Amino acid sequence: MLQWGKVYIPRRELCLANVLQAGQAFRWILNEKTEEYSTTMKIANSPDYSIVMLRQHDDSFIEILGQEPWETLVSFICSTNNNISRITKMCHALCTNYGKMIGNLGSTEYYSFPSSEDLVENATEHELRELGFGYRAKYIIDTASKMVEDKKHYDNCSDTEFLTKLAKSNDYDGLREQLMSYSGIGPKVADCICLMGMKKDEVVPVDVHVARIAERDYKIRATNTDLLKLKELYKEQPITRKKVNLQLDFIRRKLHTQWGSYAGWAQGILFFREVGGTSGANTTGKIKKRKNEEESVKVEVNEQEHNDIIHKTKRSRVKSEQTN
DNA sequence: GAGATACCTGACCT
């Protein structure tokens, strides 16, 4: 069954290319002729995958992304020390090799994102390396295996259901501790999963770029006393204690305090401005580089501007929740 | 226990 719906949002408030090809998501395919984006995903509470297409008219618009926890988790394991076009390629490789065929539209075949069971049953580290995953191959196999094990305590639930339960039964610190128990998930990846896969809008994933912005534009820098306090805070969390970088963690906390409950999305916008260009998949199967649709200009950001960004982000987020 | 170092790959640059 093919259905189109309309959601109106001005392009200046949300540009599909800037959301779907900017390093949040890696599995949207752009048909350059029709300018439609497509992917497979679970809709609402359905356990099955559907093909989803999005088209942006000059005056139209969609919502900010809230992705599947499991797919987000695996995608961001792939993201470490890597570039967007290769991450995109890897995510598609996972689907076409280990996912299930959902159907095809035109000449494009659509696959589901593989579950942890799919990966444990069919994938090996060696094979993933041959597919170009590099050292992340081991992380993915180890993580999928542990996920299958962990889920045995929760009868027959999906990866996403399991992760959603984790999110519900833990506070942020506890959830992060759980996420970082998997191979290949450190503080940055865990925070990306929280923000983009678990709707924790306040979480700011701190990477080299965000750290630079924070230090350069906000003069945020932890003192020794600050670091000692944080260390004390994590003494009951062995994994966090081991994996976290206290200096970056201080920045994360400070940005949350300063930017409030939608800090993560404000960060996304600032990151986009800082780094600019990106890439994505299209129906030819080629992964292309693309440029930021706006001018990629480095600017001195001031407080008023940041407030505007956060306000705008929050408004979009609230609107998207109303349409759900 | 903080801090340096290795790690796959491929696009881009010199």
Next chain:
DNA sequence: AAGGTCAGGTATC
């Protein structure tokens, strides 16, 4: 044309 650098980090020593 071969060689270096970089990409939204993590694991390991």
